[in-house]
Amino acid sequence: MEKEKIIEIKHLGKIYDNEGAKTEALRSVNFSIHHGEFVAIMGPSGSGKSTLLQILGLLDPATAGQYLLFGKNVDKLTDEEQASIRNNRMGFIFQSFNLLPKTTVLDNVILPLVYSGKPESDWESLALKAIDAVGLNHRLMHETSQLSGGEKQRVAIARALINSPEIIFADEPTGNLDSKSGAMVMKFIQDLNEKMGHTVILITHETYTAEHAERIIRIHDGEIISDAKVENRQRATGELKK
Amino acid sequence: MIWQHTLKTALRGLKTHKSRSLLTILGIVIGITSIILIMSLGRGAQDLILSQIQGMGSLTIAILPGREAKSPTDVAQTLSDSLKEKDLRLLENKANVPDVKEIIPVVFGAETATYQSEIYHLTIFGSGASMINVFDLHPSEGESFSEEDVRARAEVVVIGSKVKEKLFGTDVAIGQKIRLKGRNFRVVAVLPQQGQSSFVNFDEVAIVPYTTAQQYLFGIKYYNRLIAQATSEKYLNQAAAEIKETLRQSHNITDPDKDDFNVQTQADIASRMKSVTTVLTLFLTAVAAISLMVGGVGIMNIMLVSVTERTREIGLRKALGATNKNIMYQFLTEAVTLTVIGGAVGILLGSVFSLIASILIIKFGGLAWSFTFPWSAAILGIGVSAVVGLVFGIYPARQASMKSPMEALRYE
Numbered sequence: 083m084e085k086e087k088i089i090e091i092k093h094l095g096k097i098y099d100n101e102g103a104k105t106e107a108l109r110s111v112n113f114s115i116h117h118g119e120f121v122a123i124m125g126p127s128g129s130g131k132s133t134l135l136q137i138l139g140l141l142d143p144a145t146a147g148q149y150l151l152f153g154k155n156v157d158k159l160t161d162e163e164q165a166s167i168r169n170n171r172m173g174f175i176f177q178s179f180n181l182l183p184k185t186t187v188l189d190n191v192i193l194p195l196v197y198s199g200k201p202e203s204d205w206e207s208l209a210l211k212a213i214d215a216v217g218l219n220h221r222l223m224h225e226t227s228q229l230s231g232g233e234k235q236r237v238a239i240a241r242a243l244i245n246s247p248e249i250i251f252a253d254e255p256t257g258n259l260d261s262k263s264g265a266m267v268m269k270f271i272q273d274l275n276e277k278m279g280h281t282v283i284l285i286t287h288e289t290y291t292a293e294h295a296e297r298i299i300r301i302h303d304g305e306i307i308s309d310a311k312v313e314n315r316q317r318a319t320g321e322l323k324k
Numbered sequence: 325m326i327w328q329h330t331l332k333t334a335l336r337g338l339k340t341h342k343s344r345s346l347l348t349i350l351g352i353v354i355g356i357t358s359i360i361l362i363m364s365l366g367r368g369a370q371d372l373i374l375s376q377i378q379g380m381g382s383l384t385i386a387i388l389p390g391r392e393a394k395s396p397t398d399v400a401q402t403l404s405d406s407l408k409e410k411d412l413r414l415l416e417n418k419a420n421v422p423d424v425k426e427i428i429p430v431v432f433g434a435e436t437a438t439y440q441s442e443i444y445h446l447t448i449f450g451s452g453a454s455m456i457n458v459f460d461l462h463p464s465e466g467e468s469f470s471e472e473d474v475r476a477r478a479e480v481v482v483i484g485s486k487v488k489e490k491l492f493g494t495d496v497a498i499g500q501k502i503r504l505k506g507r508n509f510r511v512v513a514v515l516p517q518q519g520q521s522s523f524v525n526f527d528e529v530a531i532v533p534y535t536t537a538q539q540y541l542f543g544i545k546y547y548n549r550l551i552a553q554a555t556s557e558k559y560l561n562q563a564a565a566e567i568k569e570t571l572r573q574s575h576n577i578t579d580p581d582k583d584d585f586n587v588q589t590q591a592d593i594a595s596r597m598k599s600v601t602t603v604l605t606l607f608l609t610a611v612a613a614i615s616l617m618v619g620g621v622g623i624m625n626i627m628l629v630s631v632t633e634r635t636r637e638i639g640l641r642k643a644l645g646a647t648n649k650n651i652m653y654q655f656l657t658e659a660v661t662l663t664v665i666g667g668a669v670g671i672l673l674g675s676v677f678s679l680i681a682s683i684l685i686i687k688f689g690g691l692a693w694s695f696t697f698p699w700s701a702a703i704l705g706i707g708v709s710a711v712v713g714l715v716f717g718i719y720p721a722r723q724a725s726m727k728s729p730m731e732a733l734r735y736e
Binding site: 169 | 328729
């Protein structure tokens with residue numbers, strides 16, 4: 083039995099209109115992503131892969147075509163509904179971590195819970211579980227500026243996990259990391275997909291990183307040039323140093 | 325979104341930029357400080373004036389010549405000579421005014437008194453013999469003039485403590501003669517030190533029989549005031565009504581609007597003074613409120629800077645599920661927290677300053693001033709500063725909430 087389609091895009095297009103100067107970032111993109119898949123969207127910079135992630139992550143609307151998320155047309159969703167989906171059903175990991183400065187690891191991980199409507203009494207235990215999962219218990223009350231790049235990205239992963247979202251978006255998650263930290267982060271991401279069953283959408287420009295996924299969608303100048311299963315999948319072997 | 329979290333975030337944001345936050349709230353602090361100071365001092369002044377009016381005695385009724393002033397520039401009342409001897413005689417007749425116990429005429433004017441080489445500018449207060457009772461004056465030396473002296477236009481004088489000190493120093497004054505308008509007046513009594521009470525400072529006056537003052541000092545046939553005393557507080561208004569009736573008959577007035585005199589009880593004067601001080605306080609408060617407006621604009625300015633600076637944070641929060649409303653509340657809370665902190669500091673400073681002011685007034689002004697913590701002003705101060713935060717925070721907060729998450733995240 084084929085798994086449930088959670089993302090389906092048809093003839094998706096995006097034109098940026100910068101004071102009359104129009105740039106076509108995406109042109110008639112079509113694909114579907116099923117529940118539990120690990121998909122890499124790969125392309126050089128300027129290919130439109132980030133634009134695609136922003137549209138898929140409900141951070142920016144498309145200008146053409148259709149985007150069905152969990153079977154619903156996202157055009158029909160209100161801002162509040164979109165915010166709620168981003169909060170409960172999606173998790174984001176960014177290249178530049180995007181943690182709150184001058185704020186502890188714990189408070190950073192709690193942040194999505196603040197907007198979730200979950201009772202405040204549960205916040206800390208949920209956050210502790212997520213922080214434990216990325217092995218940062220000993221850094222709980224540290225401010226994020228005191229952490230290494232790899233640790234920062236693990237905080238971001240814990241934050242992405244906290245509401246147990248169905249889809250995790252990772253936008254160049256290893257881009258700002260050394261290879262060792264990068265390997266560890268990729269290990270986490272693979273585990274999220276394989277052990278915890280999250281659907282993962284990874285954006286990258288590196289073939290090596292993309293090959294950690296089970297399927298690669300290659301994109302160039304706003305168009306899909308290939309969409310294929312990965313034959314020799316990379317296994318991340320990052321070791322967690324506790 | 326949970327309030328505690330919003331507040332915690334707001335406080336953290338403010339702590340991150342301590343000196344900026346401090347400078348931002350300065351406008352609010354100054355505004356609230358001045359409002360508290362003005363309201364507290366206004367209240368003190370009001371209490372002081374009211375207590376002095378009460379010092380006039382609650383049975384006292386003042387009859388002034390001229391109609392009641394309709395506006396502050398209406399001088400008709402002070403220029404009138406409508407209270408004559410005939411009126412006094414009618415009011416002295418108990419049959420006309422059964423509820424009036426005592427009636428005394430008053431004339432006054434500025435004069436120069438000399439004794440040997442000493443010169444002193446003082447107020448001449450011409451009155452009847454019973455003024456000692458009506459104004460509760462008890463000479464510390466000698467005895468005041470009698471009804472006989474009044475009838476005889478005797479050239480006798482009762483002097484206030486300061487007049488005594490200036491003219492005689494430590495010498496004996498009783499029996500000595502001082503010169504007023506070229507005539508010699510014998511000092512018959514000296515008043516003890518009283519301080520400012522009601523409308524006259526009795527320390528700086530020379531009291532002479534009103535007949536003498538009219539004839540020899542001022543050359544007038546009318547009175548500047550008639551002061552009546554009611555038999556009891558219960559009949560105060562009745563006594564005032566009887567006086568009005570008698571005077572109208574005496575002056576052939578049928579329409580009360582055309583009265584050429586006006587009768588004031590202590591309560592009238594008190595309410596009039598109260599409205600004067602209230603208007604003054606309100607006016608000054610309004611001036612201070614302008615600094616709150618300026619402070620509010622400062623808050624708005626800094627909040628706009630803060631919104632721009634934290635564009636990435638806003639984008640991140642939105643990506644993690646914050647709605648426009650969440651972001652708006654966050655920035656509004658920050659603005660209101662700022663202004664309320666400013667308000668609290670202002671209330672503290674305002675109270676301290678007005679306490680210091682009261683101490684100085686008591687010490688150097690010799691007035692019976694009392695400091696009261698202006699609770700109503702404090703509550704108003706907190707309320708107003710919160711409103712300033714809301715009003716001036718709403719625009720930056722809206723700007724923040726309207727940011728698209730993607731654009732905010734891309735912002736460098």
